[in-house]
Amino acid sequence: MAIEPKTTREHILSLYGHISGVKKNLKHVHEDVENLGGKIDKIYWVLLTVAGTAVLFVLERMFG
Template identity: 55%
Template sequence: MANGKHPETEGEHIVALYGHITGVKKDVDQIRCTQRYIHEDIEKLGGKVDKIYWVLLATVGTVAMFLIEKFLR
């Protein structure tokens, strides 16, 4: 045990196991919560990347149209 005491009876073992299970449940809940926030941040980042992609695509299209106009004159 973490505190240095070892359970002597079955009841003490059950209480100790219940404490460990409760700690594990809290850890799992914390991981789930963190995972949800990470997923949301990745989705937001994907949206920003899409915006940058469209801006670059529009810029390249504008430059291409400008060059085509210059060559046709």
């Protein structure tokens, strides 16, 4: 059971503790987003290669 802050100062100090905790947690989220960005880039290049191959296949059929 949490202790309820009674004064404005106690509320501010309580909020400050939550905000500093969020900042610490955001560091891990940022690292996860960075790692996810690399995976998305790989998927992007694979899809771009597949689309390019399909276009070349169609062009070869049209002119070949």
